[in-house]
Amino acid sequence: MTTTATRTEAAPAGRAADPVPRGRRRTATLRTPLLFCGPFVVLFLAMYLAPIVYAAVKSLFVIRRSGLGLTGPTEVFDPLANYSRALDDGDFTASLGRVALFGVVQVPVMLAVALTLALLIDSRSARGRGFFRLSGFLPYAIPGVSAALVWSFMYASQSSPVNHLLEPAGVRIPFFDDGVVLWSVANIVTWSWTGYNMIIIYAALQSIPAEVLEAARTDGASALRIAWSIKIPAVRSALVLTAVFSIIGSAQLFNEPSVLQPISSGAVSSTFTPIMSAQAAVAAGDYPYAAAQSVVLAVLVGVVSFVFFRLTGRGDQA
Amino acid sequence: MxxxxxxxxxxxxxxxxxxxxxxxxxxxxxxxxxxxxxxxxxxxxxxxxxxxxxxxxxxxxxxxxGLFDNLTRLTEQNDGIFWRWMLNSVLYCGVGALVGTFLSALAGYTLAKYQFPGRGVVFGLVLAAVLIPKILFTLPLYLMFSGIGLVNNPLAVLLPSVVSPFGVYLSRVFAARSVPDEVIEAGRLDGAGEFRIFRTLSVRMMLPALVTIFLFQFVEIWNNYLLPAMVLSDDRLQPVTVGLVGWNASHVAVPPPLVVIGSLVSVVPLVVAFLALQRFWRAGMTTGAVK
Incomplete structure (x- = not known):
């Protein structure tokens, strides 16, 4: 690659004007970008598009076993079988509902906390800004699985340090009860990502011109009033963006619940989230069905993020 | 910079x-x-x-x-497999992030500095892929790899890891911002080839950005649990995250205190890197957010 690229003489490619004859320029403008972008594009197609196409094709087949079991199972073309099975599969549809509920509750809560913390750190009453920014951001440096492991120790029914602290108050949180376990998972996700979102919102707050804030203060606006009428509208696009990424992130919920699963005494089922459900199908050797579930999830995520971007209008983003 | x-x-x-x-x-x-x-x-x-x-x-x-005693026990468990996992993690993340940063830098730089047919399509694909979480591709990827017999092979983790749409996006933004057209032009007038210009001039100007991209990719690969958990069933090939979760799920076979100590040891390098390289983290995040 190096040799071919360096042999491309001085023929310039790109925006800059060039004195070289047209024919020569043509080949150069195409060849260099092709060589430079090529490796990435090829790998991208192989690792992103090819698997999706492969899964989509695979999902159109079903595994048939002969009645006597004398011959091995064969794959038969039956394009709708896996999809109708997925829609009828109570566990799979329940997992979709579960992550939807998770997204609807966890994302607004997390973003409200992140926005509040960013506004407080940005406020004139705050001391030790660097420390609070860092402490909020530190969980982001902990891998999702490690965070889930650490929190699983926090939740452990025998020895939960959280419940140990709450004991004098006579409170005990049943982290692994059926109705609670989803929010135990939500807490881990919130812990991991609040600081990340806070930093993004804080960066947007920093870009508000100081004169605007000064003028509002001279006019006698209170700190709350400034936050509500100037600061929050100014970080709207940052909020939209963090919301989109968080909602999409909910669909991929996997690490936290699957780490909690073995110690949850059944509250976290093997089909707790859509990805866990698809993985359970893989573990059962039913690849076409796993493929169909993956395709359904990918399409749903695509539709949701498309609709969300349409509704909020990418146009008004800075 | x-x-x-x-x-x-x-x-x-x-x-x-x-x-x-x-x-x-x-x-x-x-x-x-x-x-x-x-x-x-x-x-x-x-x-x-x-x-x-x-x-x-x-x-x-x-x-x-009992920290030192705990570390000794951690080292002795299953013939020191914990350190093998740590080494695997460092290798997967180091190699994956290094190759990935190179590919991302080259592609992002090209998207920023060259006009060519298909540029819009490539960038559109990159943006779309940034929005879709990687984990959604993991199961299809596993199905494909098992179809072509590439499971239980480090390549099954490395190949998907070197592709980073977010890295390409960051690199495009940083290249547009920090590499002036005049510098490229001057390089051409001096008779330097395009790759040489990239290697000697542009990379140098993009260096802080490349550190950011490397860091993000390193952490992203370290964080990716589902992919290695699915494609690597041989525990001597697994990264530390997969190994520890396996210990945790084994209940009595591995004493739970070892999972606690292993967890601490496995996050220490990341926390240190995070504290030491804070400004690069923040640079990458705010660029990703303020489009």
């Missing part, structure tokens, strides 16, 4: 806040700091306690010292 850093908007004005509002703000911030640091503090304390005492009491203060 200060261009990757966001400067606060001017010096802070004099303090003219009431004690009540100051107290209120500090109380809320302090509560948040306790929430964020509590689990990490517990982990640190628990790992230093004598073996077997990890889960006794509240575990919020040091009580006896």
């Amino acid at each position: 200060s261009s990757v850093l966001r400067k606060p908007a001017g010096p802070r004005a004099r303090r003219d806040t009431t004690p009540v509002s100051r107290a209120l703000v500090m109380v809320v911030l302090a509560v948040s700091a306790v929430y964020f640091l509590f689990p990490l503090w517990w982990l640190l304390v628990a790992a230093t306690r004598p073996f077997g005492e990890q889960f006794s009491g509240g575990g919020l203060w040091f009580d006896g010292f």
Whole structure:
């Protein structure tokens, strides 16, 4: 690659004007970008598009076993079988509902906390800004699985340090009860990502011109009033963006619940989230069905993020 | 390169806040700091306690010292497989991030600095892929790899890891910002080839950005649990995250205190890298957010 690229003489490619004859320029403008972008594009197609196409094709087949079991199972073309099975599969549809509920509750809560913390750190009453920014951001440096492991120790029914602290108050949180376990998972996700979102919102707050804030203060606006009428509208696009990424992130919920699963005494089922459900199908050797579930999830995520971007209008983003 | 850093908007004005509002703000911030640091503090304390005492009491203060003994036990468990996992993690993340940063830098730089047919399509694909979480591709990827017999092979982790749409996006933004067209032009006039210009001039100007991309990719690969968990069933090939979760799920076979100590050891390198390279992290995040 190096040799071919360096042999491309001085023929310039790109925006800059060039004195070289047209024919020569043509080949150069195409060849260099092709060589430079090529490796990435090829790998991208192989690792992103090819698997999706492969899964989509695979999902159109079903595994048939002969009645006597004398011959091995064969794959038969039956394009709708896996999809109708997925829609009828109570566990799979329940997992979709579960992550939807998770997204609807966890994302607004997390973003409200992140926005509040960013506004407080940005406020004139705050001391030790660097420390609070860092402490909020530190969980982001902990891998999702490690965070889930650490929190699983926090939740452990025998020895939960959280419940140990709450004991004098006579409170005990049943982290692994059926109705609670989803929010135990939500807490881990919130812990991991609040600081990340806070930093993004804080960066947007920093870009508000100081004169605007000064003028509002001279006019006698209170700190709350400034936050509500100037600061929050100014970080709207940052909020939209963090919301989109968080909602999409909910669909991929996997690490936290699957780490909690073995110690949850059944509250976290093997089909707790859509990805866990698809993985359970893989573990059962039913690849076409796993493929169909993956395709359904990918399409749903695509539709949701498309609709969300349409509704909020990418146009008004800075 | 200060261009990757966001400067606060001017010096802070004099303090003219009431004690009540100051107290209120500090109380809320302090509560948040306790929430964020509590689990990490517990982990640190628990790992230093004598073996077997990890889960006794509240575990919020040091009580006896067994850190070195704990580390020895961690090393001895299953013939030192823990350190093999750490090495695997470092290798997967190091190699994956290095190759990935190179590919991303080259592609992003090309998207920023060259006009060519298909440029819009490539960038559109990259943006779409940034929005879709990688984990959604993992199961299809596993199905494809098992179809072509590439499971239980380090390549099954490395190949998908070197493709980073977010890295290409960051690299495009940084290249457009920090590499002037005139420099490329001057290189051409001096007779340098396109790759040579990239290698000797542009890379140097993009260097802080490349550190950011490397860091993000390193962490992204370290964080990716599902892919190695699915494609690597041989535990000698697994990264530390997959290994520890396996220990955790094994209940009695591996003593739970070892999972605690292993967890601490496995996050230490990341926390150190994070604290040492803070400005690069923030540069990448704010660029990703402020489109």
